[in-house]
Amino acid sequence: MGTLIMCISSLLSFLPLLLLSIPTLIQWRFGPARHLQNSGPISYPMIGCLISFYKNRRRLLDWYTDMLSASPSQTILISRLGARRTIVTANPRNVEYILKTNFTNFPKGKPFTDILGDFLGNGIFNVDGDKWCHQRKLVVHQFNATSLRAYVEKVLKDEVEKKLLPVMESAAVGGRAVDLQELLRRFAFDLVCRVSLGYNPCCLEYDCLDARQPILEAFDTASDICARRGAAPLAAVWKIKRFMDYGSEKRLREAIGKIHLFVDDIVSEKKRKIMSCCEKGEERWDEMDLASKMVRDGMDDEFVRDTMISLIMAGRDTTSAAMTWLFYLLSCHPHVGNEMARELTAIQCGDDASGFERLKELRWLKACICESMRLFPPVAWDSKHAMSNDELPDGTKVRAGDRVTYFPYGMGRMKSLWGEDRFEFKPERWVSEVERGRVKALKNYGPYKFSVFQAGPRACPGKEMAFVQMKYVVASIMERFAIRPVIPDRPIFVPLLTAHMARGFKVLVSRR
Numbered sequence: 001m002g003t004l005i006m007c008i009s010s011l012l013s014f015l016p017l018l019l020l021s022i023p024t025l026i027q028w029r030f031g032p033a034r035h036l037q038n039s040g041p042i043s044y045p046m047i048g049c050l051i052s053f054y055k056n057r058r059r060l061l062d063w064y065t066d067m068l069s070a071s072p073s074q075t076i077l078i079s080r081l082g083a084r085r086t087i088v089t090a091n092p093r094n095v096e097y098i099l100k101t102n103f104t105n106f107p108k109g110k111p112f113t114d115i116l117g118d119f120l121g122n123g124i125f126n127v128d129g130d131k132w133c134h135q136r137k138l139v140v141h142q143f144n145a146t147s148l149r150a151y152v153e154k155v156l157k158d159e160v161e162k163k164l165l166p167v168m169e170s171a172a173v174g175g176r177a178v179d180l181q182e183l184l185r186r187f188a189f190d191l192v193c194r195v196s197l198g199y200n201p202c203c204l205e206y207d208c209l210d211a212r213q214p215i216l217e218a219f220d221t222a223s224d225i226c227a228r229r230g231a232a233p234l235a236a237v238w239k240i241k242r243f244m245d246y247g248s249e250k251r252l253r254e255a256i257g258k259i260h261l262f263v264d265d266i267v268s269e270k271k272r273k274i275m276s277c278c279e280k281g282e283e284r285w286d287e288m289d290l291a292s293k294m295v296r297d298g299m300d301d302e303f304v305r306d307t308m309i310s311l312i313m314a315g316r317d318t319t320s321a322a323m324t325w326l327f328y329l330l331s332c333h334p335h336v337g338n339e340m341a342r343e344l345t346a347i348q349c350g351d352d353a354s355g356f357e358r359l360k361e362l363r364w365l366k367a368c369i370c371e372s373m374r375l376f377p378p379v380a381w382d383s384k385h386a387m388s389n390d391e392l393p394d395g396t397k398v399r400a401g402d403r404v405t406y407f408p409y410g411m412g413r414m415k416s417l418w419g420e421d422r423f424e425f426k427p428e429r430w431v432s433e434v435e436r437g438r439v440k441a442l443k444n445y446g447p448y449k450f451s452v453f454q455a456g457p458r459a460c461p462g463k464e465m466a467f468v469q470m471k472y473v474v475a476s477i478m479e480r481f482a483i484r485p486v487i488p489d490r491p492i493f494v495p496l497l498t499a500h501m502a503r504g505f506k507v508l509v510s511r512r
């Protein structure tokens, strides 16, 4: 009898809590409130959407995309136990507001710096305010139109002719499968090191395609573990592991150590050379990489290192991921590749031997690259953190401290933005003018709808360089080689810090 009373009384004491939570449950499942402002996953009091988050953890991209499609203004609100409130948007008006109109209210923020700080330090990727502004100016100045031409003529042409094409050639002769993604990643790493550090690590060599490249692995390890930190359901877990120097956190610390050593060695060697140059009375040190400029200007060692690491991270996996997905899509759509071959034949190099001028004429090729990045954006999502309360143009209320994420992957898949055929690879959607069978002009969808390079004051400063590089490389390969995937499966898009194809892209290469 006593126990029964205890049971009832304890039930009664829970009743108010239960009653309180029922309206919330109903509201999320059926209520009109859901359509009023933000849609989102089914959430419960206290734990939020932790359960659905867990169920969908292996398909977050498509889960978010589905919810965004269902939301009236393509914006959702996600709250779950152990993580901050997150607003995810695929609405171009919101994107413009966050990235440009009220830019200062949406910095990267401390939560981001926390996750990447060990790896990126004070590099441009990971800082806000004055620190960011300073580096931004340096980088933008460095990647101007004049230096772009020099980049194509000196660095790109050289790397393609001396490394990439010979490797492809031996793959064609040898007849064995190569991982095109790995090949392009090594190539992109060499390029970005030459541009930023003025140093060629020569990671792409045919003889050692199977050999490990410790420095590449260190970069991979560091970015993987940092990305997992960001995706962890509970942030406390990695912080404890870091404190105990255990497991992944220990591996991260070791990888960062290797990366620091790599950059420091190159920079101090450069410093030594520049000093001896000065002593000999030679006025100019005429290397044009950014590190040389920073050393010459007497900038702090740690600052140089952090800038370099950010630049390498920015320029390395992005272009290689974009090109890997393009080659995959071309293998599924032969008519698009045939069209590309036609354009390449029709537009030959003029007087300039490097082909820099020709690149501008290759518009179908550019349409293909854009279309491929629409579906598989190298940076699938990107987050800011609100400084103060605010309201997005669609009426979504933002609280100070909220994470606000714009989502290029989902944006590329919104019917409201791209129409019924949004899942299809159709480069023609980028073409606005055709003259005698040749593409004369492309559409410009603007950076808020096509947000793969971000937009506003923090838009990717490497965009033009990236396009030049991708066009040059894809054209050089397509003109000479045919590429056939060995694995017929549908590849899997993995969005870590930058996206890539799970298990690589094994192909057979043959001469055209």
Ligand code: HEM
Binding pocket: 124, 125, 136, 139, 192, 310, 311, 314, 315, 316, 318, 319, 322, 377, 378, 379, 382, 383, 451, 452, 453, 454, 457, 458, 459, 460, 461, 462, 463, 465, 466
């Ligand atoms: C297809 C290739 C590329 C894509 C899709 C891309 C995309 C992006 C995106 C989305 C951001 C914003 C990231 C953020 O704020 O968290 C960014 C920033 C940046 N990108 Fe790129 N990028 C590409 C290639 C490159 C290349 C080749 C370089 C130069 C080596 C580069 C240099 C940078 C830098 C320095 C930033 C930081 C800018 C800032 O915070 O002010 N990117 N890029």
Ligand SMILES: *[C@@H]1O[C@H](CO)[C@@H](O)[C@H](O)[C@H]1NC(C)=O
Binding pocket: 101, 102, 104, 105, 387, 388, 389, 390
């Ligand atoms: C921008 O953000 C601030 C908060 O930092 C807010 O007070 C203001 O209303 C916002 N709107 C515009 C249009 O700047």
Ligand SMILES: *[C@@H]1O[C@H](CO)[C@@H](O)[C@H](O)[C@H]1NC(C)=O
Binding pocket: 141, 142, 143, 144, 145, 146, 147, 288
């Ligand atoms: C362009 O960049 C190069 C270095 O890449 C620099 O030496 C030159 O001064 C810059 N020119 C302009 C006009 O900014």
